[in-house]
Amino acid sequence: MKKKEVHNYTYAYEQIRDQILSGKIDPNTKLTEEKLAEHLGISRTPVRSAIAKLEQEGLIKNKRIFIPTQTDIRHIFQVRMLLEGFAARYCADYISEDGIARLKECVKIGHTGTTEDIMEANFLFHQIIVEETKNLEIVHIIDRMQSIIYLLRKTVVLQKRPHLIEEHAAILEAIVSHDGNLAEKLMIEHLQKDVEFSIHRLRM
Amino acid sequence: MKKKEVHNYTYAYEQIRDQILSGKIDPNTKLTEEKLAEHLGISRTPVRSAIAKLEQEGLIKNKRIFIPTQTDIRHIFQVRMLLEGFAARYCADYISEDGIARLKECVKIGHTGTTEDIMEANFLFHQIIVEETKNLEIVHIIDRMQSIIYLLRKTVVLQKRPHLIEEHAAILEAIVSHDGNLAEKLMIEHLQKDVEFSIHRLRM
DNA sequence: TTTTATAATTTTGTATACTATTTTATAACA
DNA sequence: TGTTATAAAATAGTATACAAAATTATAAAA
Structure with a gap:
């Protein structure tokens, strides 16, 4: 019988991460350990651990929220194209029935849901494909990039962005019909369009 | 004029990492903060930071040196094949003169050097190709995997392992003759052979 | 006014003490 | 002998104090 009390550093990590990702912290403010600690009602020690982890994940740099350059984004998405392209190809052969059902649901929400629903569904569409590889290393790498990916999503x-959901539908179709080459190709093109659109819109 | 004094947590990180990678710490011992701190002549605080970082890099898990399963290794090398395959393809078009010269040197040492030299040259051969992509995200991902890669190297x-250096030579030749497709294919096959050989020899 | 030097302040890095948790050893029981 | 319960020891998590470093404010000089 194990009571898994959550440690303060986990609490601090999740709180700070979520506040950054949801835009609740102004990107220009300097994140000082003492203020964060005071705000969360804990001491500096667990806050330090949390910041260290967030720095390693690239969300924070020099105690400030990291805002990536155009080049940073292109590099990150190059990695996504390679890993998620592979994942899509893999899915065409090995995806589970449950995976297909969940992907279909994501596409459906993409057409009918609220903005918030669509955000979540878009995240899930990619997440499901990645997780279906059963390769935890790939899952972790994508996970570590979520902060930047979130910005673009x-x-x-x-x-x-035009054709966003249609592209998901096309990828799903390629997977369902076991066309790995096509699934990979469509996934890479899809991510490429995300980058170009975002970089243009964010005026980077 | 900035005097960059190295902090104790950096010192601790490097020391512990190197001791693990060089096999100076028995893989079965439990890494306790206090003993490490005492051994390094510093307090637990910087040691804690160092361990946290090493845990995130996958070198340590549950305070013990992490020994990967066969599946872990296959997953990590799947990522390597994707990223380094891309890197090799990229090099065929864009590698610098200096890069080619350094790769040639690695192949040469592979034929003539001591065991230790060959270890270093093998590491460098892959490292140079990865760095030539100028994609820091890829460089960092590979970097985080070095602990496991080291085991197999x-x-x-x-x-x-037979043909190890010959394979490097073939990859280099494909790069020099600007055959990106071949360079990628050879790199993937090369890594695949490393995995199969190692898993067999390590009896996993 | 701008620039530079110095002082004040803030913030981080480290040590240490204390508490909570986990692990290990010991003893009681089946 | 093996299993479970309890005590003890070891270890990790946290708070806090203080020192070192970085940052900011202030004053003096150009």
């Missing part, structure tokens, strides 16, 4: 959804 | 070099 916000842009393409809020500013309604 | 040790195996293939010490146990003299």
Whole structure:
């Protein structure tokens, strides 16, 4: 019988991460350990651990929220194209029935849901494909990039990039019909369009 | 004029990492903060930071040196094949003169050097190709995997996997002759052979 | 006014003490 | 002998104090 009390450093990590990702912390403010600690009602020690982790994940740099350059984004998405392209190809052969059902649901929400729903569904569409590889290393790498990916997802959804959902539908279709080459190709093109649209819209 | 005094947590990180990678710490011992701190002549605080970082890099898990399963290794090398395959393809078009010269040197040492030299040259051969992409995201991902990669490199070099250096030479030749497709294909096959050989030899 | 030097302040890095938790050893029981 | 319960020891998590470093404010000089 294990009571898993959550440690303060986990609490601090999740709180700070979520506040950054949801835009609740102004990107220009300097994140000082003492203020964060005071705000969360804990001491500096667990806050330090949390910041260290967030720095390693690239969300924070020099105690400030990290805002990536155009080049940073292109590099990150190059990695996404390679890993998620592979994942899509893999899915065409090995995806589970449950995976297909969940992907279909994501596409459906993409057509009918609220903005917030669409944000979540877009995240999930990619997440499901990645997780279906059962490769935890890939899952972790994508996970570590979520902060930056979130920025772009916000842009393409809020500013309604054309054909976003149709592209998801096409990728799903390629997977369902076991066409791995096509699934990979479509995934790479899809991510490429996200980058170009976002970089243009964010005026980078 | 900035005097960059190295902090204790950096010192601790490097010391512990190097001791693990060089096999100076028995893989079965439990890494306790206090003993490490005492051994390094510093307090627990910077040691804690160092361990946290090493845990995130996958070198340590649950305060013990992490020994990957066969599946872990296959997953990590799947990522390597994707990223380094891309890197090799990229090099065929864009590698610098200096890069080619350094790769040639690695192949040469592979034929003539001591075991230790060959270890270093093998590391460098891959490292140079990865760095030539100028994609820091890819560089960092590969970097975070070095602990596991090191294990396999040790195996293939010490146990003299056949054709190891010849494969490097073939990859280099494909790069020099600007054949990106071939360079990628050879790199993937090369890594695949490393995995199969090592998993067999390590009896996993 | 701008620039530079110095002082004051803030913030981080480290040590240490204390508490909570986990692990290990010991003893009681089946 | 093996299993479970309890005590003890070891270890990790946290708070806090203080020192070192970085940052900011202030004053003096050009």
